[in-house]
Amino acid sequence: MNSAGKKTLFYLAITFIAFAVIIPMMYLINISISSAIEVNDFPKRVLPVLSHDLSIEWDDESSYYIISRKSFSGEYEELTYSSKFDKIETYLITYLNISKTEEEIEEDFIVARNTGDIIYLNYNKDIFNNFGKFFKVFDGASAALVNSIQAAAITILLSMSIGGSIGYALARTKIKGKDAISLGSLVVRMFPAVSISVPMAVLLVKFGMYDTMLGLAIIYSIPNIGLTAWITRSIFMSVNPEFEEASLVFGASKIQTFKKITFPLVLPAFAASSMYAFITAWNDTAVSLLLTNNNETLALLIYKSMGGSASIHYAASGAILLILPALAFTFLLKNYINKMWG
C-alpha cells in the first residue's frame, strides 16, 4: 500500500476511535458532573461544563432577587426568584451544583440591590457533588463498591492460582494430551458465564453461597481459569529453562527455584493477565443479577439506577466511579510492568 493510502487509513482509524470511544466518554463525564437543570438542557454539550454564568437582578417592587442562567443560545433565562439567602443557597446546590455559603451569596448579590443594576456572576460548579449524591441517593452504593472489590479480588486470586498452576503444568511437564487440555481450556472460555450461572445458582444455594461474593467469584473464575491457564502456559514457556537450571545447579531445591526464580520472573506477565479476571468480575451485571439478592455489585447497582431519568446524572457519576478503579488498576499494573521489564 502507498503512504497516502496508509495515511488515510490512519486518520480513518483515529476518527473512528474518536467517535467510538472519546466522544461517548466525554459525554459520560459531562453528564456525571451535570446539575439537575443541565440534565434537561437541549442540545447537550459534549465538552464538560465547569461553571455557570448567572445574572442577578433586584426587583424593587416585589423585593426579591431574580436569578437567571445563560443558556446554550447565549440568552439569559430566568430560573427562580427569592429574597432569602438560605433558600438561594439550597437552590444553587440542588439544581446547579454550586456550593456557596449564605454569606458568600449575600456579599455578591447585595451589589445588585445597592446599585440597581443587573450583575453578572460566574460560579464554579462543585464537580464532586454528584459523586457524594450518588452514595446518598442510591443507598447501598458504598456497600456495593466494597462488594465489587471483594468479588474482583477473589476472582483474581482464584483464577490466577488455579489457572496459573495448570499453566505451569502444561508448560513444564511432559504429560500426554496437554495440547488437548490447552485447547479445551480455551473452549470453556467461549461459554458465556451467564449460561452456567443458572444451573450454578442451584448449587450455590445448596452450599450456602448464594448471594455471596465468594459464590459470584467462583462463577466469574470458571471461564477465566481456562484463559489464565492458556496465557500463563505461554508465559512459563517463555522463561528460559536455563534460568531454573542455573538455580538448581547453584544449590536451590525445586521449590526454592520456583519461589525465587520462576515466580518472580513470571509475575509481571501474571499481573497483566490478571486484568482479564478483574474486568470480568468488575463489569459483570448479568451474573450478579441472577446470583445475588441483597449483596449487589456496583456494576449491577448502576445498571439498575440508569432507569429513572431524574437521577441520570447521579447514575453517570456512579458509572465514572466504576471506571476509576479499573483505570487505577490498569495504570498501577502498567507502571509495575514497566519497572520490571522497562
Next chain:
Amino acid sequence: MAYLELAALKKVYGKDIEAVKSFNLKVDKEEFIVFLGPSGCGKSTIMRMIAGLESVTEGNILLEGESIIDYQPKDRGISMIFQSYAVWPHMTVYDNVAYALKLRKISKEQIDKTVKEVAKISDIYQYLNRYPNNLSGGQRQRVAVARAIAIKPKLFLMDEPLSNLDAKLRVSMRTDLKRIHQELKTTSIFVTHDQSEALSLADRIVVMNHGYIEQIGTPNEIYHDSESMFVAKFIGSPPSNFLTVKVKEREDKIFVIHSDFELEVKNKYKKALKNKYINKEIILAVRPENFTINKKGILKVKCNIIEPQGSHVVINIFVGGEEIKVVSNILTLKTNEEIDLGFSEKIAFFDIETEKRIR
C-alpha cells in the same frame, strides 16, 4: 584415582535417540578439559548429566571417587556457565553472585567478602548494583563467571560460554578464562565447537562425533597426531588434505602411488604398511603446512588460486583432479606459477575403511 571419572556413560533420549554412546573419560584434578565436536554430537548432554540436569541412562559418574548420579544438582558442588549466561534478570549483579552463597547459609559478612573478591577477579566490581538488563553481553558473561567461581566448586562446567559474544570479545574472554583457571585451578570442562578456542584453552581436548569419543589428547597431539580422519578434518584451518594412494612394494622399498606422483615411505609407518596394506588403497593425509615448495619436490604443479593471509599464503592446487590446500610463507608466489611440490616428514596414513590411523 582420577578426580572425575565418566565410566561407560550412556544417554538415550526417548526410545532410540542415542545422544551419548559409552563415554569413558578420566580427568585429573586442576585439569582443563575441552569437549570439541560438531553440533549435535552430545557435548551438552554429557555436561548436563554431570551437573545432574539430565538423568543418566547407563554408566556412572564418579567425583573424588564417589558416585554422584543419584545426587540432586544442588548437592553436587558443581558450577556451570550456560550458553545463554542464565544470569537472573530480576536480581542485581550482587544478588546473582550471592545467590548460591545465601542458600549455603554463609554469614552476611563472609558473603559480602566473597562476592567482592570474585567480582574483582572477573572484573565486574563496578557493576555490582546494576541489573543484568543494563549490562552488555560480555559483562553478563563475567557475572556468570563470578557467580560460578563464588562457590569454590569441585568442578566448573562451561557449555559454549563464549558463543554468544562477538569475535573480538570471544578472544579476550577466553584469555580471561584461562587466567582465572590459572589463578584458581578449578578442575574445568569446557564445551565448544570452535577449534581455536579448544586448542588455546585445553590441557586436554576430547574430540567427539555422534556421541563417540574420536580422540583424547593434548592440543599438540590432537593437531599433529590425529587418530582419525574425522579429527584430521575437524581440526586445523584449512584442515588436513586427503589423497587416495595405493601401497606398492618394490625391492624391499615401500611406495605409495598416486596418479600424479610416487612417494617412498621411509618413516616409522613403513612396517605397518608392509604388513597389511600392500596393493591396497589407503589415505595419505598432509596438513597444509607440511609441504615443501621448490625444495627437491616430487611433482610439478601450478598454483591455481592464491589467498594471501598476511603472514602466509594459502595456495589451492589440483593434484590428480583433487583440490588440496598448501600453506606457504613464500609471499611472492603468483597465480599459475609452476612450483615443485614435496612432502615433509610429517605425513600420516589412514585406513580407507575404518578411517583410523595406520601406525
